[in-house]
Amino acid sequence: MVELESQGQLTDRANLATRAKLAVTKLRHPQKVSPQLVCGPSCWLKRHTGSPRRPPLPPGPSPLPFIGSLIAMIKNRPTLKWIDRMMDEMNTNILCFRIGQTHIITVSDPKIACEILKDNDGIFSSRPDCVSGYLVSGGYLSTILAPANDHWKKMKKMLVMEVLSVARHKWLQNKRDPEAHNILRYIYNECETNVNITRGILNVRSIVLQHSCNISRKIIFGSRYFGQGSENGGPGYEEIEHVDSFLTVHAYVYAFCVTDYFPWLRWITDFDGHEKIMRRSLQTARKYQDSLIDERLQQWNDGVRTKEEDLLDVFINLKNPKLTSNQIKAQILDLMLATFDNTSNAVEWAMAEMINQPRIFKKAIQEIDSVVGKDRLVQEFDTPKLNYIKACLREAFRLHPVASFNLPHVSSVDTTVAGYLIPKGSHVLLSRRGLGRNSDVWNESMTFIPERHMNGDNEVVLADHDLHMFSFSTGRCGCPGVLLGTTMTVMLMARLVQGFTWELPPNEPHVDLNENVHNLWKAKPLFALAKTRLPRHLYPALKLDVKLGICIIWTSLICSATLGDQVTTDVASLFLLDDEGSRSNPDMAIEVSDLLSVDQLLESVMKSAQQVSRISICNAPNMSFEMSNHFKQRQQWHVNGVQSAGQSFMEQSTAPTTSKRVSNDGADSDAVIVSWSNHRSNGVMARYQANGIVVDELTNREFDQLQLSRVRDHLV
Structure with missing residues (x-):
């Protein structure tokens, strides 16, 4: 004792x-x-x-010593399907399995998801260190894939305040609008002009993917194409290769690469081949982007460029923080990757479901005809009222998310969620599929029902901060581009629904809604029969200015000698002014949208050039020409009008008057070309379409040296 x-x-x-x-x-x-x-x-x-028991880990498979569930993961590729299967078999909304020394937590319950991304947002605000994230971000120089640190905080603030703000979004509308017109033009060409080739059956996936990338390139680089595009107005080889490289990168970012969980293997061996594939795809993407960035940086350094016109200019001119060349390249790659797949996937799935249920498609058409009508094209300012269109898209985001999981979050400390221990360093994944198809939240969760998102007259929004579905991420690592993504998605869907009817191809009873084996994309691309449903003049045929409906191609020539009807010229410069604002010399550009009449246009041209030898104006239907008397001392006007497809030009010579309307047989022509010259005109070679005229080449001998191959863009 x-x-x-x-x-x-x-x-x-x-x-x-x-x-x-x-x-x-x-x-x-x-x-x-x-x-x-x-x-x-x-x-x-x-x-x-006084000392409570340590809470248990979430349910999951029993791990092996040291390697955890590595063997099971490798044997059950694709891993995301294996995880979904385990959650279903264990009947759990939160799962834990270990690979190496890393715990991976997956969640499919909205309450638990909110506890992670809202209640404990500060703990889960970082990203894991992995090979794919390191490669894509250029060594964590960007924002989306970078772990949380001081650099990440500066980059995130810069994106929110300077690049993706509401003010910047409005500033970029003149970049987005032409792309909304361009997709109509392209589909019209494919289902009407090229109907003998396409039979009107179009690859919807290809259309929406390229459109999304076109917008990204336009707002970032100021141009739709890296190359010349294709003759039908679609993408060229460069754009197709660029998009394909992005699809590959998306497939391998955070794709459960073995070396991510055994860091000592990194840079020693590419165990499952992910690193090689990623490097090759990123090299393809960057070969198109980085050269443009280097060229633009040089223009600003040399003083050639002085005005901000796109997001690349914005990145270059940021002061706080001042970005290096490599940081700009990493940020732009981030933006390009973030803006194309979510939109295109949602629109393709929504179209597929709506074609399978004509009742839904009819209701969407009725809404857009009621809100917008059939005498004009839908615009961005119409989208707040298109609630049923947005409900269809929201339902597509719910039922058919673009990926099985969101980008992973990392726990910075040991914490407890839903009564379970989440160890420090755990990778936390929210199951997009599980949240959107959770039968405890959604009635008939596997059925496409847009009406479930309608709430009286309240506006429907695509984002869901309660995480009942996962369209755009939330929290500190949330998507800073929700406004841009929403606008792109709704406008794309609205233009497709308003502009065309979409039906099943012949001999196909229904749309196959099976998912891809390796992801949640539609197993087969959606092919649909497209037919126009609006008045013909609303479909773009030539890219004309939005306000005036005119497209100007003009040349500044300095005459060195004039002998009779022959003119010897030295080409000084060529300018193409369209609704994109593209031009070869910004200093001599004419802002067409600010002009009120052709009279002012001609005066501006004369002021901008030492001597103008030719002006060609392609005019929209019912357009009046106002011509100044001070041009009377010039040579004659050649007025060429065409009424319909297949007709030859009617040419008449007349002196300019104060006002003139061109017509054939007393009716306004479908399209006209007015050419003014101070020398003899040899005419304009043109190709016709049913709704007007498309200029293919200017073949006058005076313009041979210009090498102007074709005017690709079309009328609003």
Whole structure:
């Protein structure tokens, strides 16, 4: 007793008696010693009240020593389908499995998801260190894939305040509008002009993918194409290769690469080949982007460029923080990757579901005809009222997310979520599929029902901050481009629904809605029969200025000698002014949208050039020409009008008057070309379409040296 008292320094008689009994019991029956007797009543009480038990990990497979569930993961590729299957088999909304020493937590319950991204946002605001994230971000120089640190905070603030702000979004509308027109022009060409080739059956996936990338290139680089595009107005080889490289990058970012969980293997071996594939795809993407960035940087350094016109200019001119060349390239790659797949996937799936359910498509058409009508094209300012269109898209985001999981979040400390332990360093993934198809949240969760998102007259929005579905991420690592993504998605869908009817191709009873084996994309691209449904003049045929409906191609020529009807010229410059504002010399550009009449246009041309030898104006239907008398001393006007496809030009020579309307047989022509020259005109070679005229080449001998191959863009 004395020995026990000296060892434990116990004064409580009850504890002394207990320890005495323990000593006797230990000698007689050592196997029957109770944990309660080891520490006594007071010690046991302290253990179960003052120091709570460590919470358990979420349910999951039993890991092997050191490697965890690595073998099971490799045997059950694709990993994302294996995870979904385990969650279904275990009937759990939160799952934990370990690869190496990293715990991976997946969640499919909106309450748990909100607990992670809203209640404990500060703990889960970082990204994991992995090979794919490192390669895509150029060594974590960008924002989206970078771990949380001071650099990330500066970059995120810069994106939110300077690049993707509401003010910047409005500033970029003149870049987005031409792309909304261009997609109509392209589809019209494919289902009407090239109907003998396409039979009106179009690849919807290809159309929406390229449109999304066209917008990204336009707002970032100021141009639709890296190359020349194709003759039908679609993408060229460069654009197709660029998009394909992005699709590959998306497939391998955070794709459960083995070396991500065994860092000591990095840069030693490419265990599953992910690194090689990523490097090759990124090299393809960057070969088109980085050269443009380097060229633009040089223009600003040399003083050639002085006005900000796109996001690349914005990045270059940022002061706080001032970005290096490599940081700009990383940020732009981030933006390009973030803006194309979510939109295109949602629109393709929505179209597929709506074609399978004509009732839904009819209701969407009725809404857009009611809000917009059929005498004009839908515009961005119409989108707040297109609630059913947005409900269809929201339902597509819910039922058919672009990826199984969001980008992973990393726990910065040990924490507890939903009663489970989330160890420090865990990778936390929210299941887009599980959230959107959760039967506890959604009735008939596997059925496409847009009406479930309608709430009286309240505006429908695509984002869901309650995480009942996952369209755009939320929290500190949330998507800063929700406004841009929403605008792109709704406008694309609205133009497709308003401009065309979409039906099943002949001999196809329904749209196949099966998912791809390796992801959640539609297994087969959607092909649909497209037919026009608006008045013909609304479809773009030539890219004309939005306000005036005119496209100007003009040349500044310095005459060195004039002998009779022959003119010897030295080409000084060529300018193409269209609704994109593209031009070869910004200093001599004419802002067509600010002109009120052709009279002012001609005056501006004369002021901008030393001598103008030719002006060609392609005019929209019912357009009046106002011509100044001060041009009377010039040579004759050649007025060429065409009424319909296949007709030859009607040419008449007349002196300019103060006002002139061109017509054939008393009716306004579908399209006209007015050419004014100070030398003899050899005419304009042109190709006709049913709704007007498309200029293919200017073949006059005076313009051979200009090498102007064709005017590709079309009328609003």
